[in-house]
């Protein structure tokens with residue numbers, strides 16, 4: 425019997441990628457095969473994102489692009505944008521199934537109905553109860569069988585003024601600990617070397633008596649080389665959590681710590697749960713306790729009402745912190761958020777786009793400086809690198825690259841390679857010789 429083919433396009437966060445893999449899993453278990461889109465698939469899944477206006481636009485573009493490229497295929501649009509704006513997807517035309525954050529995991533069932541009319545099922549966010557499947561197979565071929573995302577938590581109870589995620593994904597809930605460990609075990613058996621724990625607000629993890637620390641202690645027992653924590657909220661980066669990472673040989677010395685603003689007035693307006701001083705204290709505590717720790721931060725500019733003094737407070741705070749990298753975002757007004765209500769009622773004034781662009785440029789300049797400073801300090805030192813990619817470099821020489829434990833990109837000097845393929849998925853000690861213009865470290869194997 426000819427197997428039906430399914431092709432998936434995923435936008436947005438690590439969580440979306442982990443979930444896409446689980447959804448594809450359910451199709452494989454029902455006799456479908458995953459295709460890369462080179463041939464005409466029977467079904468295309470577009471896993472959307474709605475975190476910013478731009479992400480929403482990209483989601484709509486992907487839907488149109490896929491319908492145009494594969495006119496014979498059935499099209500399913502799922503995820504956060506489908507949850508929040510199902511009508512705008514229906515208006516595109518040519519979409520067969522639209523499923524929200526809860527129903528998306530049952531896509532295989534809905535497709536099996538073979539309904540010809542547009543099937544839309546989007547539950548209100550409040551009713552999105554269970555966290556759904558945990559384990560993920562690798563997403564995409566880019567990382568071979570090296571790194572995989574594992575979903576441990578979903579949703580969020582915080583309600584930051586600018587954020588649409590709680591509207592799209594519902595309240596915080598966690599994947600049961602035994603299911604997480606089972607998922608991690610399956611990934612380890614499948615040969616993955618690094619597992620990235622992902623969720624929306626993962627430090628809010630709770631399974632019975634087990635919190636985030638207990639989850640980490642339990643997952644350390646799984647036979648995998650590396651465990652990486654994705655983003656973590658500053659107010660829940662406790663000393664106990666920091667110590668658990670510091671004393672572990674498997675949990676990577678890397679925290680992604682969203683700051684958003686260094687001004688207490690703006691942090692209060694955003695309804696974030698820390699002050700600039702509190703953030704600084706958590707940051708420096710982690711940097712001091714965890715050797716070679718890489719700490720990256722998200723920072724937002726152009727938040728309505730942000731003055732030059734607020735921006736200066738953000739800039740000065742980040743200038744003083746040994747950040748490994750910064751992700752700079754311009755504030756995106758999301759419908760349905762309390763910020764959107766404050767702006768439309770005139771309580772908060774929008775920042776002129778030119779001002780926002782100027783502030784982004786200044787912060788991007790600082791981001792490059794910070795990343796350069798953090799990366800350069802490893803020249804002359806040895807780093808353990810998990811190799812995940814091979815490509816043809818200058819003069820056709822093979823370059824193999826990967827990430828260090830503290831998330832630095834490292835490539836092996838061309839010409840210093842015996843069997844490049846065998847390196848993928850292996851962790852090797854590399855002596856760092858220099859840093860390229862793209863802030864990538866280059867080195868030689870330590871034999």
Ligand code: SF4
Nearest residue numbers: 580582583584587589
């Ligand atoms: S912590 Fe805030 S920004 Fe993060 S998902 Fe929750 S509401 Fe959104």
